[in-house]
Amino acid sequence: MVDPMIPTPFKVTRVRRELADTFTLDLVPAEGRRPFAFQPGQFNMLYQFGIGEVPISISGDAADGGVLVHTIRAVGGVSNALTGLAAGDMVGVRGPFGSAWPMKEAEGADVVIVTGGIGLAPLRPAIYHVLANRKKYGRFIILYGARTPADILFRKELEGWRSRIDTYVDVTVDAAGTEWQGNVGVVPKLIPRADFDPANATVLVCGPEVMMRFTIQALNQRGVGDDRIWVSMERNMKCAVGFCGHCQFGPKFVCKDGPVFRFDTIRDIFQVREI
Amino acid sequence: MVQIEGMGKELAEHPFFDGMESKDRELLSGCAKNEVFDADEYVFREGEPADKFYLIRHGTVAVELHAPGHDPMVLETLRKGDIFGWSWMVQPYTWTFDVRAVELTRVISLDAKCLRGKLEKDHSLGYELFKRFIPVMAERVGAARLQLLDLYGQPAERRSRSKKK
Ligand SMILES: Cc1cc2nc3c(=O)[nH]c(=O)nc-3n(C[C@H](O)[C@H](O)[C@H](O)COP(=O)(O)OP(=O)(O)OC[C@H]3O[C@@H](n4cnc5c(N)ncnc54)[C@H](O)[C@@H]3O)c2cc1C
Ligand code: FES
Numbered sequence: 177m178v179d180p181m182i183p184t185p186f187k188v189t190r191v192r193r194e195l196a197d198t199f200t201l202d203l204v205p206a207e208g209r210r211p212f213a214f215q216p217g218q219f220n221m222l223y224q225f226g227i228g229e230v231p232i233s234i235s236g237d238a239a240d241g242g243v244l245v246h247t248i249r250a251v252g253g254v255s256n257a258l259t260g261l262a263a264g265d266m267v268g269v270r271g272p273f274g275s276a277w278p279m280k281e282a283e284g285a286d287v288v289i290v291t292g293g294i295g296l297a298p299l300r301p302a303i304y305h306v307l308a309n310r311k312k313y314g315r316f317i318i319l320y321g322a323r324t325p326a327d328i329l330f331r332k333e334l335e336g337w338r339s340r341i342d343t344y345v346d347v348t349v350d351a352a353g354t355e356w357q358g359n360v361g362v363v364p365k366l367i368p369r370a371d372f373d374p375a376n377a378t379v380l381v382c383g384p385e386v387m388m389r390f391t392i393q394a395l396n397q398r399g400v401g402d403d404r405i406w407v408s409m410e411r412n413m414k415c416a417v418g419f420c421g422h423c424q425f426g427p428k429f430v431c432k433d434g435p436v437f438r439f440d441t442i443r444d445i446f447q448v449r450e451i
Numbered sequence: 452m453v454q455i456e457g458m459g460k461e462l463a464e465h466p467f468f469d470g471m472e473s474k475d476r477e478l479l480s481g482c483a484k485n486e487v488f489d490a491d492e493y494v495f496r497e498g499e500p501a502d503k504f505y506l507i508r509h510g511t512v513a514v515e516l517h518a519p520g521h522d523p524m525v526l527e528t529l530r531k532g533d534i535f536g537w538s539w540m541v542q543p544y545t546w547t548f549d550v551r552a553v554e555l556t557r558v559i560s561l562d563a564k565c566l567r568g569k570l571e572k573d574h575s576l577g578y579e580l581f582k583r584f585i586p587v588m589a590e591r592v593g594a595a596r597l598q599l600l601d602l603y604g605q606p607a608e609r610r611s612r613s614k615k616k
Pocket of ligand 1: 298410
């Protein structure tokens with residue numbers, strides 16, 4: 177068995193600039209293509225040799241095991257260093273780690289995705305999964321919030337999903353000039369307008385924690401129970417396998433019990449400010 | 452022109468009046484009329500007298516702020532089922548923002564003088580109306596605060612901004 181503490185070398189096959197500070201890396205194992213199995217919602221530790229490691233969710237399609245896709249926003253030391261990668265470079269990968277979005281449990285229910293900013297990346301595999309298995313799910317709703325129109329991630333794909341008759345997509349931005357024709361306002365405002373059955377919906381939420389807090393309030397007001405809401409917690413990590421305690425979140429470890437949690441199981445510790 | 456006939460039914464169809472007794476709605480309908488705004492037409496502009504309040508039946512409006520030396524900013528957009536315009540309740544009854552129709556927009560407008568007159572005479576009607584206004588206002592204040600946090604900004608920028616006094 178591969179030691180989870182030792183990074184496997186992967187080769188960058190493509191770098192796509194998504195936004196001014198966000199890019200997507202396509203990776204394949206350095207020793208030839210081997211399938212890489214993961215579930216939507218899981219993450220890898222990406223190691224920029226000599227600099228450090230960061231947890232990054234997998235943003236590609238779990239059904240396409242050939243290429244491993246990560247979408248990264250440069251915010252600090254390691255993620256900034258990763259922006260320097262080009263096709264042909266090597267990066268270390270440990271994973272996949274963590275819990276997954278409840279795609280099996282959600283079958284038969286409406287699926288509602290509420291996400292903001294880079295939070296769309298960890299949810300993209302869940303979106304691919306629902307679209308590839310569309311008949312297994314009820315109504316499918318994607319609500320997305322970005323900072324400004326220029327910060328809308330995966331814009332072309334969002335437009336493609338919006339154009340499908342079996343998917344409802346609503347996008348909002350926090351700030352815009354008068355040339356923007358779409359919604360302006362925070363993402364929880366989109367919740368009362370979406371047509372889904374609160375008693376039979378599975379809601380997947382990912383974004384900054386404050387955004388998730390207000391989203392959950394709006395979902396509760398709409399009548400969605402905490403046992404139907406799943407959140408992905410992005411707290412800092414080191415080992416990613418439950419050894420170091422760096423990611424401890426109350427009695428849980430985000431790296432192995434999460435990052436995806438059913439909200440009722442962490443409700444009491446959700447407001448904990450630091451870990 | 453104020454159309455009294457038929458407006459009671461139209462008010463009943465707007466979610467803002469959900470659960471209001473029909474006699475109260477009928478009273479208010481005396482102040483109501485239908486209006487239509489074309490895409491890019493301004494419903495009102497900052498500084499003008501706030502003589503109405505509006506319920507959106509169809510379409511989208513943008514609440515905008517214009518300041519010299521700055522690009523105009525859209526603060527929020529409102530859609531079918533939403534309401535807008537509080538300034539009719541607060542002296543000096545002057546609009547504090549611009550509101551522009553983003554697309555063809557149909558609204559019900561309620562005349563402010565007519566409304567204030569009715570509410571002055573019938574306080575329980577006033578209470579019924581304000582019970583509907585206050586939660587919307589609270590929700591808008593909450594949303595505006597969340598917007599101010601710049602949730603999706605770069606962590607470093609947000610930190611330095613919060614340190615500035
Ligand atoms: C399970 C999981 C999945 C993630 N998935 C993605 C992803 O798909 N794409 C992506 O771009 N990022 C993702 N992240 C966040 C990413 O790991 C961090 O942005 C990264 O670790 C920052 O490291 P750095 O060395 O670049 O920045 P640092 O130099 O370590 O930090 C720069 C600034 O960012 C803040 N910061 C660092 N990490 C976080 C965090 N997790 N939450 C809030 N603020 C933070 C720091 O406090 C500091 O202010 C994920 C995190 C977790 C835990
Ligand atoms: S990162 Fe080490 S215990 Fe979770």
